[in-house]
Amino acid sequence: MTEPARRTVVSAENLSKTYGEGALRVEALKPTSFEARAGEVVAILGPSGSGKSTLLTILGLINAPTTGSLRIGEVQVIENALPRTSLERQRRQQIGFVFQRSNLIPFLTAEENVRLSLEIDGVNAYESRKRARALLENLGLDKRLLSLPAKLSGGEAQRVAIARALIHRPSVVLADEPTASLDSSRGRQVMELFRDAAHAQGAAVLVVTHDHRTLDLVDRILEMEDGRLTERARAPGAGRSPA
């Protein structure tokens, strides 16, 4: 394992989330601590309603936790209660998002959807176009650069979404069921893309998934049940080591 791969890029301590008060109080996320290192692909498993989405929205700096602290990269993003504008900056610089549906902006071409992640952070059009084209060509989408999302297949759209999540070299990629709408073969391709990107960019990839077919491609598995996160022990040799 290379040196950057060992760096801790996500560090959560005692994160919890509670909704409502009194009799209506619901503890969606019980105090949870975990770390993710650069180059790691971590799967988060759990049934519906177990708190996976709550954890994802907290890690994605969309919702604030009730308690706990969170560090992404070098920035203590939660404990310091960063203002809204700083959270936005952390989101566009440190985090990449991938969803079950590609969630591409329908009026932008594949290339523009990828460029968007760079340009909202102030990268100029020439530079963003160059980087977006290079990444999309790497993902085998060189003939689809100018296609609108409606003209892309499910797999192509998801690869564009992954390119959008990776183009700005985030510290962490949060993926919510990214293979759920793909067949087995395409699902594996997507997970392999995550692995390659994690290793190449030194990012931690946290994948919320129900898809057990691709678990052999992840480095660690965290299980979530009733708002509590636990690490599943793996058989020796299970999963792949980073290349």
Added chain:
Amino acid sequence: MMDLAVRDIRHDLGRFVLTALGLGMLLSIVLAMTGIYNGMVVDATVLPDTLGADLWVVQRDTKGPFAESSRVPLRLAERLRAVPGVSRTRSYVSFNVQRTGVDGRVQRFMLAGLSWPDDTGDLLLLAQGRSLRAPHYEVVVDVSLGLPLDAQLSIGRDVFSVVGITSGMVSSGGDPMLFVSVADALNIQNDLSNEALRLEGEARLARVRRSEYGRDPASLARAGQPRLPALTPPPVNAVLVDVQPGQDPVALRQRLEQWPDISVYTLEEQRALLVRGVIDRARRQIGLFRTLLVVISAIVMGLIVYTMTLDKMHSLALLKLLGARRGVILRLILEQSMLLGLLSFFVALLIGELLFGHFPRRVLVADSDRLALAGVVAGISGAAGLVGLRKALSADPNQVLAS
């Protein structure tokens, strides 16, 4: 940063253009109302402006021929001409005529008398032909009447030859104006049927019989002649007075006001009477209608921008999730609103250029009106953009994760 507003418009260009067309049509009505409003003022004042007299002398305690009935003796013009400081006087008479043309269509126009030979109509805005050269049976008509030069026009018992055609000479009601000599105009106005003439002659004979002249056979014979003038010369509506160069019209007016049988107005006062009096209700009605249309346009545009924003809520939520600054969203919504307003504005201008000339009444749109409309559209677009922006900023990034 790429222009998201333009890309969104490009994605559904047909819908955007159709929306702008619809909004442009609405704005063109606002522009038309402004033009009709201006046209009404010009129509109302084109006659006094063209005749260009310094003073209008009318019947005492009346507001003049455009506001109410005014009758002054035909010889008043001669009395006024003798006043020091007066350079020229012209009798003026006008009245509305409605007749059925040879094609069966109803023609309505205003007939005005020119004080021939002092005024042959040289001041009229002639587009074709010439002014009057004879005291009788020649007429200058406005182009909106649709008659060519040398056409024969039958009015009353006489047939007139069209010798000149004006452009834009209409009454305050928008009807075309016709100009004949005052003598012809009075003949037409006071024309009596054969039956009326016969009855008038008999009445005159009866009066003479009852008087001491009835005992004189020669007087009785003269009274029975049909050609004998029955009445004093018919009155005219006003006398137009031109002041000698260097003379003060206001001072002259003050002198004339001392006469017991007349009222005197300056040209400006006559114009003000027309604008604030004769067409005031129509003017205010159009003004209110125009205001209402602006409000409706603002509401419609606000709803359109709001709907356009609703259609993009998922994309806006995604932008927020990706960490886009508020400025990115603000630019997207406001730019679209402004582009919609801009395109609608140009559609309105284009419709105006193509259609306003075919309106039955004068539609006069000045550059200042176009500029004012541009300002109104910018204001409406800004307000509509703010409505959309308020909605856009409420987009929740959680929506993306939940979808």
